[in-house]
Amino acid sequence: MTKTLIRPEVLAPAGTLEKLKTAIHYGADAVYIGGEAFGLRSRAGNFTYDEMREGVAFAKAHQAKVYVAANMVTHEGNAKGAGAFFRNLRDIGISAVIVSDPALIEICITDAPGLPVHLSTQASATNYETLNYWQAEGLERVVLAREVSMAEVAAMREKTSVEIEAFIHGAMCISYSGRCVLSNHMSKRDANRGGCSQSCRWKYDLFEAPTPATHQSLATGETVEPFSMSSVDMTMIEHIPDLIQNGVNSFKIEGRMKSIHYVSTVSNVYKAAVDSYMADPDNYVCKQEWIDELWKVSQRELSSGFYYGRPSENEQLFGARRKLPVYAFVGQVLAYDNSTQMATVQQRNAFSVGDEVEFYGPGFTHFEQTITAMEDEDGIAIERAPKAMMTVYLPVKQAVKPGDMIRKKK
DSSP: OOOOOOOOEEEEEOSSHHHHHHHHHTTOSEEEEEOSSSOSOTTSOOOOHHHHHHHHHHHHHTTOEEEEEOOOOOOTTTTTTHHHHHHHHHHHTOOEEEEOOHHHHHHHHHHSTTOOEEEOGGGOBOSHHHHHHHHHTTOSEEEBOTTOOHHHHHHHHHTOOSEEEEEEEEOOOSSGGGOOOHHHHHHSOOGGGTOOOOGGGSOBOOOOOOOSSOOOOSSTTSOOOOEEEEEOEEEOGGGHHHHHHTTOOEEEEOOTTSOHHHHHHHHHHHHHHHHHHHHOGGGOOOOHHHHHHHHTTOSSOEEOTTTTSOOOGGGEEESSOSSOOOEEEEEEEEEEETTTTEEEEEESSOEETTOEEEEEETTTEEEEEEOOOOBOTTSOBOSEEOSTTOEEEEEOSSOOOTTOEEEEEO
16 A cells, blocks of 8 residues: 655744745745744744734735744743733734643643643654654644654654654754753853753863872874764755655744744755655755755764664764855845846955856745946945945846845855
């Protein structure tokens, strides 16, 4: 009997309203955001209720969904106001909330009936009994722990009907499912209540504890190479068939604090890959151009995490980067005049006449050209666009659209 394949949702991060619209414009079926309370990204551009309303309206107009992460671990008194918060989300039209704390789950189900609840990855769901438990409690989706293997995903799908969401791209936490107290101890910022200072990403030196016999470092007379306790990032672009065949309903991309360059690129790539596989599973091929595209926004090395085995030292960050990012995001197209072939561009990083740049847009459209001339808002010819967010005009022979992005090699 042929297994019926379900098209997975491409779920993108949206730290701001601009990122929400960008992600959906570039193919995301859904986005997840943070509100001004109960989340784990206190430094992200968390949404006000009015911004949520605008985001939901935009998403619905494009047949997309908006989820809100409310995944903090509450301490005494932290749950105050949660009932009203969840009711507001329900009434705004949020499609679901992502929660880890059982108290917040109970409050949401009790005080905001009709608002679907998804279990956060912070809750470390790693087996089908756990998934069945939460489904019986009224949850419709579980975000798996990032430590599960592909074989475990397959086993869970065989024995549960709850929706499965799994991380497929982005940063990995060195601690188990994000439960870490390094930040609490080292900077008095609670990682599980939205204040992680990413202590694992810091650089460290290794020294021997002083004894009466020696006060020298372990590497006597040598330089000790700084190290971190940090993991490389994840990518599953080469394993789309495994994820779909094993019943993953939602492909989650990490990165609410990343740029619109990142959000647009990664959403674009996974949308293309999923569409390609669903159109013809038997003849699907992972295209090298998708892999190359992801490297254009990667800031760390990439691996498949725990899906196919336990990560080794090669999946951790130490010493010099093994692969350096070579592209920089420089601008976004605001408008294009077909008659004059002039594009109106908002600068995001400095660029100059003579630079080789790449334009890209939704649907995996790409082309390269040299910037031959530029004008500022007053129509004055300029050689360089150095001011943040300045508007410039430049000739572009191939038609572009509002929302298209521009990047250049560093």
